[in-house]
Amino acid sequence: MLKIEALSAGYGQAMVLRDVALEAQAGEITVLMGRNGAGKTTLMKSIMGLVKASGTVTLDGVALTALPPHQVPRHGVGYVPQGRRLFSELTVAQNIEIGLGAAPDARSHGALRAEVLALFPRLAERMDQRAGTLSGGEQQMLATARALCVKPKLLLLDEPTEGLQPSMIEQIRQVMLAMRDKGLAVLLVEQRIDAVLGLADRVFVIENGRNAESFTRSDLAAGEARLRSHLGV
Amino acid sequence: MSRRDWSLHLGLVALLFALNWILPAYHHGVVARVMVLAVFAMGYNVAFGYTGLLSLGHAMYFAAGMYGTGLVALHLEAGAIPAWFAGLGAGLLLALVTGLLALRTAGVSFMIVTLMFAQAFYLGILYFGDITHGDDGFVVPNAARRVAEVALSDAGPRYLIGWALFSVTMIGTLWLVRAPFGRVLVAIRENEDRARLLGYDTGRRKLGALVISGGISAGAGAAYALLFGYVGASFAGVQYSIFALLWVLLGGAGTVIGPLVGTLFMYYLVDLSTEVTDAYMLIAGIVLILLTLFMPRGITGALRQVWRDLP
Numbered sequence: 001m002l003k004i005e006a007l008s009a010g011y012g013q014a015m016v017l018r019d020v021a022l023e024a025q026a027g028e029i030t031v032l033m034g035r036n037g038a039g040k041t042t043l044m045k046s047i048m049g050l051v052k053a054s055g056t057v058t059l060d061g062v063a064l065t066a067l068p069p070h071q072v073p074r075h076g077v078g079y080v081p082q083g084r085r086l087f088s089e090l091t092v093a094q095n096i097e098i099g100l101g102a103a104p105d106a107r108s109h110g111a112l113r114a115e116v117l118a119l120f121p122r123l124a125e126r127m128d129q130r131a132g133t134l135s136g137g138e139q140q141m142l143a144t145a146r147a148l149c150v151k152p153k154l155l156l157l158d159e160p161t162e163g164l165q166p167s168m169i170e171q172i173r174q175v176m177l178a179m180r181d182k183g184l185a186v187l188l189v190e191q192r193i194d195a196v197l198g199l200a201d202r203v204f205v206i207e208n209g210r211n212a213e214s215f216t217r218s219d220l221a222a223g224e225a226r227l228r229s230h231l232g233v
Numbered sequence: 234m235s236r237r238d239w240s241l242h243l244g245l246v247a248l249l250f251a252l253n254w255i256l257p258a259y260h261h262g263v264v265a266r267v268m269v270l271a272v273f274a275m276g277y278n279v280a281f282g283y284t285g286l287l288s289l290g291h292a293m294y295f296a297a298g299m300y301g302t303g304l305v306a307l308h309l310e311a312g313a314i315p316a317w318f319a320g321l322g323a324g325l326l327l328a329l330v331t332g333l334l335a336l337r338t339a340g341v342s343f344m345i346v347t348l349m350f351a352q353a354f355y356l357g358i359l360y361f362g363d364i365t366h367g368d369d370g371f372v373v374p375n376a377a378r379r380v381a382e383v384a385l386s387d388a389g390p391r392y393l394i395g396w397a398l399f400s401v402t403m404i405g406t407l408w409l410v411r412a413p414f415g416r417v418l419v420a421i422r423e424n425e426d427r428a429r430l431l432g433y434d435t436g437r438r439k440l441g442a443l444v445i446s447g448g449i450s451a452g453a454g455a456a457y458a459l460l461f462g463y464v465g466a467s468f469a470g471v472q473y474s475i476f477a478l479l480w481v482l483l484g485g486a487g488t489v490i491g492p493l494v495g496t497l498f499m500y501y502l503v504d505l506s507t508e509v510t511d512a513y514m515l516i517a518g519i520v521l522i523l524l525t526l527f528m529p530r531g532i533t534g535a536l537r538q539v540w541r542d543l544p
Contacts, residue, residue, distance in 0.1 A: 048430055073432035081430070087423040090416070098420050101413050102432030150432055 001026045001185045002047070002059050002154050009039075009046040009053035016042040017209045019055070024154065028201035029176060029186045033193075035232055039209040040189045041082055044158050047187075048072050048079050059154055073102060078152030080143045082159050082189075088132030092123055095131050095142055099149030108151075116145045119175055137168030144175060155179055158189045173199060193227060196220075205230045237540075242407055245490060246400045253392050263504070265392040267497050268399040269457050270476075274484070274492030275402050276449030277477040282486035283410055284442040285422030286336075289344045290351030291477045293331070294447035296469030297324040298454030300358065300365065303464035306377030308364070313380050317455045324451015325444060327354075332443040336436060348471065355469040370465030373458050391460045398456050399493070402449055407489050409445070418442050419487070450477075483524060485533030494532050 002024040009017040016039045024030040032040050046053040049069040057064045062075050073079070087095055096116065100109045117124045120141045126134065131142055140160055147155060157176070161169040176199065179186055190196050196203060203215040205227065212230055215223050249268065256264060273295050280286040301323030306316040335346045358365045365371075378385040385391055409415045420428040421435050429435045458464050467473070476499070484495025502520055506513030528535045 050426070050430075068434075070429045070432055070434045073430065079430050081427070085424055085427045087420045087427070089423055090419060094416055097413065098416050098428070099431055101417060146431065 002187065003056070004043075004047075005056045007043070007046060007053055007055035007057060009042055009051050009055075011042075011051060015209065016051075017046065017053070017206075020206060020209070020211055022204050022211075024185045024187045024202075026153065026185045027180060027183045029180050029188060029199055031188045031190050031196050031200040031203045032206065033190060033196065033203055033227070033231060034206040034212075035230075036191075038206045040206065041158055042209075043206070044079070044081070044156050044187075044189060047077065047156060073150045073152070076151070076153035077156065078147035078150050078154070079156045080140075080147045080158065080160060082162070086131040086134075086139055086143055086146075089130065091128050091130055092134070092142055093127040095146055096123075096149060099146035103150050112149060112151065116148050119148070119178060120145050122171075135168075137164045137171070140164060140168070140172060141175075144172070148179075152184065154185045154187065156187050159191065160188070161190070161192070161195060169195070191231070193224070193231065193233065197224070203227065238407075242403060242489065245493075246396075246403070249396050249399065253389070253396065258388070261388060261392060263500065264497075265388075265395040266461065267500050268395040268493070269453055269460060270500070271480070271493040271496040272398055272402045272453035272456070273450050274477055274480040274496050275406055275489075276446045276451075276453060278446075278481045278486065278488075278492050279406065279409070279418075279449065280443055280446035281478065282481055282488070282491070283415065283422060284418045284439060284446075285425075286439060286443060286446075287340075287344050287478075288335075288347040288443075288446075289471065289474050289478070290331070290335075290347030290349075290354075291446070291450055292469050292471065292473035293347075293351040293354040294324045294328055294450035295454035295457075295473060295477075296354065296358070296466075297327045297447075298451030298456075299458045299464050299468055300454075301451070302455040302458045303371065303373050304364065306373050306458075307371060310374070311377065313377055313385060313459050316377055317452075317459060320455025320458065321448060321452050324454065325448045328444045328447020328451070329440075332440045332447070336439050336443065348474070351469070351471065351474055355466060355471075358466045358469055365466070368466050370463060370467075373462045373464060375462075378459055378462060385459050386462060394456065395460060398452065402452070403489060403493070406449075410489065414438070414441070422487070479521070481531075483521070483531050485531030485535070485537070488531070488533040488537065491531055491533040498532065 004020060004022040007017055007020040008015060020043060034040050042051060045051045047057055047064060049067060049072050053065060059075055064072055096113060100113060103112060122138060123141055123145060134142060160172050176186055201217050203220060205212040207230060252264060277291045280288055298320035302316045302320030305311045305319040331350045335343055338346050359367050383390045385394060417428060417433055417438055421438060425435050480495035480499055481492055483498055485491030502517050503513060506516040
């Protein structure tokens with residue numbers, strides 16, 4: 001599925017990531033952790049082709065780094081950036097319509113819309129509401145729904161639960177589990193350890209732009225103390 | 234689109250049609266002119282209001298339509314319809330070429346590049362004065378201002394052709410902004426990076442928007458030449474690019490009827506101010522400042538606070 005090797009990336013002269021390696025498999029939730037400024041968001045942006053990077057990023061053998069950013073979603077990558085970045089002047093229905101417009105197969109739009117809205121019944125009740133007037137949790141749902149409209153094989157979520165109330169966090173968590181069960185690879189950036197335990201199949205920790213340590217589901221409980229020390233909590 | 238949206242826009246079309254038989258002669262002429270200029274503003278609105286492309290060179294497209302039509306009529310003795318299409322084609326081609334280059338930039342750079350293109354176009358008109366008649370401009374031959382037996386210079390046909398052009402453009406714009414392509418333009422205006430990351434080739438769509446915008450502006454310029462009979466370099470000057478921006482801003486950027494409202498308001502504001510004082514620009518300036526302060530989204534934009542789905 002997703003394979004990242006020797007990835008170095010940054011902004012201008014400032015290198016943020018150095019020789020990072022990471023893998024995410026279909027039907028698994030892979031979590032990327034690290035302190036603020038460790039390079040988690042830069043790694044997500046590197047996958048999407050938004051920052052200049054060297055090294056390789058492949059999805060099912062396709063080199064994503066060779067593609068312009070707008071072609072990355074067409075190869076099966078859905079991205080929900082930090083801060084949601086909705087089209088706030090447009091309604092929920094219009095935001096979803098725009099997501100569907102980028103889907104590879106226009107004939108499947110109706111079924112895809114129904115499938116996505118079934119995951120977020122709350123959105124289905126607010127189709128005519130402007131996105132900018134939704135609550136934080138609803139905005140997160142909409143951003144996730146829109147990313148799912150491209151029928152991704154890999155879903156990138158950058159701190160989706162940041163600033164949300166517990167009931168919303170649980171809903172987002174249920175969606176991630178549903179995506180995993182449907183066979184998607186989910187790559188999640190998360191800072192909160194309690195949100196990761198019981199959810200992650202693998203955890204990669206990066207520190208100062210480099211790989212620090214990785215955990216699998218089986219050794220995560222035993223390694224919790226080390227994970228906390230990496231994160232300084 | 235809701236029935237209310239259709240009622241508003243078709244109602245406006247019907248009202249303008251009816252005004253042909255109601256307005257006194259002076260205002261009849263003014264509204265005819267305003268409708269053609271509003272088409273220019275609607276063209277600008279596609280680029281600026283819906284796509285977020287703040288161009289300072291749209292007078293170039295208006296003038297390309299005007300000169301394309303006027304020169305073909307003057308030098309090749311073409312009739313009104315082929316001349317109009319020549320103007321439209323000139324504007325579309327110019328928008329495509331300048332768009333390919335200008336859209337390599339964004340933000341302030343885009344403003345400057347479009348301004349420079351427009352200035353080069355304006356200076357080109359002056360430089361090639363043997364053909365364009367330079368600063369003086371020229372009068373479009375009367376022979377070219379006829380369609381069959383109808384003289385476009387007559388008040389009635391002039392009004393109705395201006396009305397038809399305005400109506401087709403407004404309904405076309407309404408359709409465009411409600412279509413998936415229009416939604417993507419709004420998405421680009423709101424957040425281009427996000428639109429790109431959803432899988433849209435935003436560069437191609439911005440070029441499409443600019444060509445449509447330039448084409449509408451050129452169509453207006455071509456009609457202006459035929460209906461009002463004069464082609465002049467002043468229409469290519471930076472002042473007309475600023476006018477388009479002002480009309481759209483005052484009327485409400487990103488609204489379908491905003492350009493008409495803004496054009497009508499500005500036209501009458503200047504017109505009425507000149508009756509009161511020689512310092513009419515001072516009055517116009519004060520009113521514009523007040524409007525900008527109290528209605529930052531323009532007149533129709535303020536209406537949108539109440540009518541939230543107003544296109």
